[in-house]
Amino acid sequence: MVTVSGGRPRPWLSTLDPELRQHIQNCPCPCDHMGYGNYLDYQIQQCPHEYPNRETSFNVPHYYNGVRDYYHPYDYQTSIDSCSCSSGSDASKATFRGPWCVCLVVCIVVATLTAGLGLPLALSPREPPRTSEERLVLVKKLLKETPLIDGHNDLPWNLRKFTHNRLFKLNMSAISEEEPWSTSKWSHTDIPRLRQGLLGAQFWSAYVPCKAQYLDAVQVTLEQIDVIKRLVDYNAEHFSLVRTTEEIKTVHKAGKIASLIGVEGGHALGNSLAVLRTFYNLGARYLTITHSCDTPWATGTNTKTQEGLSDFGRSVIKEMNRLGMIVDLSHTSINTAKAALNVSRAPVIFSHSSAFSLCNSSRNVPDDVLKLVAHNGGVIMVNFYTHHVTCNDTATIQDVINHINHIRTVAGIEHVGIGAGYDGINMTPSGLEDVSKYPYLLAELLADPSWTEKDVLSLAGLNLLRVFEQVEEVRDKWKRADVLPLEDAVPPMHNPCSSLYS
Structure with a gap:
C-alpha cells in the first residue's frame, strides 16, 4: 500500500x-x-x-x-x-x-x-424595467435600502386646527374617512397612505403663523413640538422620534417612519438664542429662518426691502451651526438666503421650495442661488404645491419632474431632494395627490434613461442624509474646539407684550 x-x-x-x-x-x-x-x-x-x-x-x-x-x-x-x-x-x-x-x-x-x-x-448595465409596474417593484426594493425622506409636512398644524391638539381619540389609520379630514383639501396624510408611499423619514413642521409674532409665538411652537412628540408616541408601532442620522437609519431598518421636528418661522424664537437652544434640546433639527413675514433680524419672501440678515441674524446661523441644527431657507428673501449661505459653515436646505426659472414664485429658488447651494453642499427639496410648480391652479407629476431636472441640471444630482409640503397645501399635482404617491414619482424618473438607480436614491434620501451628517460633523468639530454658546441679543424693543425684564 x-x-x-x-x-x-x-x-x-x-x-x-x-x-x-x-x-x-x-x-x-x-x-x-x-x-x-x-x-x-x-x-x-x-x-x-x-x-x-x-x-x-x-x-x-x-x-x-x-x-x-x-x-x-x-x-x-x-x-x-x-x-x-x-x-x-x-x-x-x-x-x-x-x-x-x-x-x-x-x-x-x-x-x-x-x-x-x-x-x-x-x-454592463442592467436592462431597465420596461413597464410602470416593474419600475414600482424596483422602487420598493430601492426604498428598503435607503429611506425616502420628505423635508416638510404640515400635519401638526391640521391637528391643531381640526382637533385642538387632542389626540387621545384620534385614529391616524382612519382619519381619511372622518370629518373634517375626509373633505378638507388641506388633508393628505394618514398612516395607511404613508405606508403606501414607502416613506422612510419625515420632518414634521412645528409651524407658527406670522400673526403670533410678538405675542405667543414661543408658546404655540412649544405646543406644536409637544403635539408632534405625542403623535409619535401614540402611534409608536409606525413612528419613532429621531434626532440623528444614525437614528434615521436604525429606525428605517426597523420598518418604522423616522420622525423629525422642524420649526417653521424664525419669529418662533421670540428673538432669543436661549429659545433656539431649548427647541434644539426638545428635538427640533431644523429652523426655517423666516416665514412670509420679516423678523427683526431677517427678511422673508414678502419683504419690500433689500435687507437680509442683521448681526443678530448672523448669530442665529452661527448658533445653529454650533448646535447641529440645519438651516432652512425656504420662505426667506433672496438677500437673506445669500447672507445665510455666506455665514453658515454647514450645508443648508430649502425644505420645501422649487425652481424660480420654471415658476417665478417668490418661494422658489433662482438659478444663482441654486449654484450657491451647490457650492455650500446643501439640498433644495422640491415642493408639490401647484402654485409653486406651474404658478397656477393645476400641475402634473411631469411638471414636478421638470423642477427636479432643472435643479439637477443647475446644481447637480447631489443637491436635490423632496419636500412636498403635504397638509400645508390645498392644490396638488395630478399623480401626486397625497403621501401615497411618492413611489410613482420615482418610478417615472426611472423611465428616463438619464436617471440611474443611484440618482433616484440620492434624490429620495441620500442627499439629505449627507447634509445632516455634515451638520453633525460641524457641531462635533466646534464642540472639540470648545466653542461656547453665543449670548447675543436683539436690541431692546418697546413692545407692550414684553416685560420690563426682557
Whole structure:
C-alpha cells in the first residue's frame, strides 16, 4: 500500500506519473491535492505557515472586486516557491516540470479567461424595467435600502386646527374617512397612505403663523413640538422620534417612519438664542429662518426691502451651526438666503421650495442661488404645491419632474431632494395627490434613461442624509474646539407684550 506524508493510505498513487507521485508522497503541506492531494483546487496555496495573522493585518487596506476592504483571503496569495513542498531530491524541486504543473497552468489560464469574459458582463448595465409596474417593484426594493425622506409636512398644524391638539381619540389609520379630514383639501396624510408611499423619514413642521409674532409665538411652537412628540408616541408601532442620522437609519431598518421636528418661522424664537437652544434640546433639527413675514433680524419672501440678515441674524446661523441644527431657507428673501449661505459653515436646505426659472414664485429658488447651494453642499427639496410648480391652479407629476431636472441640471444630482409640503397645501399635482404617491414619482424618473438607480436614491434620501451628517460633523468639530454658546441679543424693543425684564 502506497502512503503519503502522515501515513494515510492512497492505493491509487501507484497509477500516477512517478514525478507527481513522489511530490505527493513527500509534500509537507496538509493539502487535498485535487483529489490526489494537490493544492490546485484551492487556487491559492494553503500552507498554514504562510497565512498572515488577521488581527495584525486588519488595518491594512486591500481591494477586492474594486471595493476597498480590510480583509480578504485573496489578498494573501503566496508564490509557489514560498511553500516549498520539497522532498529534498532534485526531482521534487523541479517545480515547473510534470503533469501537476501543467494542470496548474491550465487552471490559471481558465480562470483568467473566465474573469476576462465575466468582467464585461458584470460591468454592463442592467436592462431597465420596461413597464410602470416593474419600475414600482424596483422602487420598493430601492426604498428598503435607503429611506425616502420628505423635508416638510404640515400635519401638526391640521391637528391643531381640526382637533385642538387632542389626540387621545384620534385614529391616524382612519382619519381619511372622518370629518373634517375626509373633505378638507388641506388633508393628505394618514398612516395607511404613508405606508403606501414607502416613506422612510419625515420632518414634521412645528409651524407658527406670522400673526403670533410678538405675542405667543414661543408658546404655540412649544405646543406644536409637544403635539408632534405625542403623535409619535401614540402611534409608536409606525413612528419613532429621531434626532440623528444614525437614528434615521436604525429606525428605517426597523420598518418604522423616522420622525423629525422642524420649526417653521424664525419669529418662533421670540428673538432669543436661549429659545433656539431649548427647541434644539426638545428635538427640533431644523429652523426655517423666516416665514412670509420679516423678523427683526431677517427678511422673508414678502419683504419690500433689500435687507437680509442683521448681526443678530448672523448669530442665529452661527448658533445653529454650533448646535447641529440645519438651516432652512425656504420662505426667506433672496438677500437673506445669500447672507445665510455666506455665514453658515454647514450645508443648508430649502425644505420645501422649487425652481424660480420654471415658476417665478417668490418661494422658489433662482438659478444663482441654486449654484450657491451647490457650492455650500446643501439640498433644495422640491415642493408639490401647484402654485409653486406651474404658478397656477393645476400641475402634473411631469411638471414636478421638470423642477427636479432643472435643479439637477443647475446644481447637480447631489443637491436635490423632496419636500412636498403635504397638509400645508390645498392644490396638488395630478399623480401626486397625497403621501401615497411618492413611489410613482420615482418610478417615472426611472423611465428616463438619464436617471440611474443611484440618482433616484440620492434624490429620495441620500442627499439629505449627507447634509445632516455634515451638520453633525460641524457641531462635533466646534464642540472639540470648545466653542461656547453665543449670548447675543436683539436690541431692546418697546413692545407692550414684553416685560420690563426682557
